Amino acid sequence: MPLSIFKTKLVRILSNILNSTSKFEIETISAYPLQGYHAEKKPYIRVRIWNHYDQYNALKAVYTIGMCTASDDLICQYYYRKVACEERLPLSSWVTLSNYSYILSENSYLFQISVVHWKDDSNSLKQICLVDVETAPDPRWTTIICKNQVNLLKAFTLYWKLLALDIQIGFNNSQYDWRFIVEKAKKLGVLEWMYNQISLKPSSLEKILKWQYQYSAIKVNNRDFHSKHLKIPGYVAIDV
Structure with missing residues (x-):
């Protein structure tokens, strides 16, 4: 034309x-x-x-x-x-994944959680790997052998309690599979203990599941995204 x-x-x-x-x-x-x-x-x-x-x-x-x-x-x-x-940036684009299933089987086994902490530097402050069985040592991080899933979840909780940030910038940029962790902790009977360790306001399991374990809509753009997450009093989330 x-x-x-x-x-x-x-x-x-x-x-x-x-x-x-x-x-x-x-x-x-x-x-x-x-x-x-x-x-x-x-x-x-x-x-x-x-x-x-x-x-x-x-x-x-x-x-x-x-x-x-x-x-x-x-x-x-x-x-x-x-x-x-x-x-003067080259243009690109992105797509939203859809029509996929999140597989959360009762037979799924929690065998490892890796934790890395940063503070205004490209070098990490601390790297810890929590595992359920003994593995070959690696000088890049500290490996903690927890023997079973319950101890692994408890170790992760205590680590989070001691070293978690007061403010998190971004939505789950630590990339933990919180839905899997919460569901596994609930199945193993340690969710209430975990929550009360890291929360400033202790609560019962019934109230945690009813009020703090939420399936919420997140407004990213003109479409709605949904996320299931554990709300922890005392922590401030920014840019969620």
Whole structure:
């Protein structure tokens, strides 16, 4: 499609959605495409809109008919093209996994938990590996042999109690499989003990399962994600 025809079509779309041609301004510019290597600049149409409300409606209108922008975003699918353009970053994308099952079998066996602590440095403060059977020693971390699953969970709890941070930035960036740990502790009869060791407010097993073991929606973008997690009084989660 010739640029002049495309520009006329775009003006008509924006005029209809914004109810006026005075709410936006259009100019033709030349720039290098953001993706790939290009020896020559290509023509782009720059649209200036005077407020965020009209900008949102305009973006929604052009996305609806299949136009792709080189800047600004309506949803995360476009990977923040404006930021990428300003910072000269290569563009990429991401997908959400779906239609998979989380297998949590009663026969699953807890045999190892690895713990690493950091503090404003690329080198870790401490690395500990909790295992149920004796393994070959490794100088990179301290190995603690716990003999069985119950002792392993208790050792992890005591370690967490002594060295856990007061503030955690990010959602489960320690990458523990909390759902598995909680379900296994519940099955082995040590969940109440574990919770009361690391919590500032001791509670009964019934109340822990009812009020603290939560299946919650997390608003990441325009879609809802859900997570099952253990809520621990006294700890502050940031950017969850």
